[in-house]
Amino acid sequence: MEKVAEIIAEASAEVVEPRFRALAAGEVMEKAPGEVVTIADREAELIIARRLRELLPVPVVGEEAVAADPALARALHAEPAVWLVDPVDGTANFIAGRPEYAVMVSLVRDGRTVASWIRQPVTATTYTAELGAGAWRDGHRLTRTPAGTDPAGWHGSVKTRFLDPARRRLIEGNVGAFGEVTGGRHAAGIEYPDIAEGASDFILYWRTLPWDHAPGSLLVTECGGVAARLDGTPYQPDPPGGEDGLLVAADPATWERCRATLFAHR
Structure with missing residues (x-):
């Protein structure tokens, strides 16, 4: 190491x-x-x-x-x-x-x-x-402390660049449930440590190039967080062009609540 x-x-x-x-x-x-x-x-x-x-x-x-x-x-x-x-x-x-x-x-x-x-x-x-x-x-x-139970107190990011228009509209209509949602810091090597350190509670990625996400996903999961595909499957690095969508969160309960909230049809 x-x-x-x-x-x-x-x-x-x-x-x-x-x-x-x-x-x-x-x-x-x-x-x-x-x-x-x-x-x-x-x-x-x-x-x-x-x-x-x-x-x-x-x-x-x-x-x-x-x-x-x-x-x-x-x-x-x-x-x-x-x-x-x-x-x-x-x-x-x-x-x-x-x-x-x-x-x-x-x-x-x-x-x-x-x-x-x-x-x-x-x-x-x-x-x-x-x-x-x-x-x-x-x-x-x-060691990552859980984010808490109230989404209104959570801080996170949603990457919308590679989302299709319908999914982007759905998610943009739901982010108001959280305390703060930004477009991220444009570097996975900054964003994943932010979650590990408690500066951020969740982030939704869409395109998942392996060199971007393999390092940080292990960092987050090893300190108690979750990095999983939208069906709940733990992230594993695939060649470019593989499955899209990756939700990273401070803890399992936050991950589940984020997924349900971001993709809720109202």
Whole structure:
């Protein structure tokens, strides 16, 4: 666990942090319509992938490598163990000079996330989680307190970008039952720790790319929260294009109440 934390911290310090608020012309590119990437993403992924393979020689499924060759993501189902890498989570924030970005890695064995690491460079904070062994922030164990029984006191986020119009209207008509609902902080590596730390009580995602959600989902579940598909099935990382919809909440009761409230037909 410590060695992977060192790898991502060193890669971040070497090629990501020096470019924060200092990206030069030509260092931001469009990799797909509406999707941007920076030289920091690409260089960090190469460094992290190489060092992870030295540590454990299994396939590395990196966000940028999959953008170039989508077939690489099949390793999540085809291989007994896989590294997942998100070299700069929250790239749009990073480009805009906003501090909400992270560097993330997870280890998947037999389709289950068994370990994860989230590094928030601006605060030099590292979150780690290990299946069955707990969740940690810089060596301090995290335990999530239940959100309480009144949704009017809950704070959460709903991601509407990839929702179909009918479902978006339904959910937007129901969010008034909660104390506060935002559009999120545009970086899973910030949003999942917010739930683990008690700064947020729930979040609804729709598109669920594995490198975005494997690290944080393990962090939340290992501190007592829930990360599950809308039918209640625990989240497991799938290649892009798989099932949509993921509700993350502080505790099982909050998860059930959020799902019932968000999707209630009135």
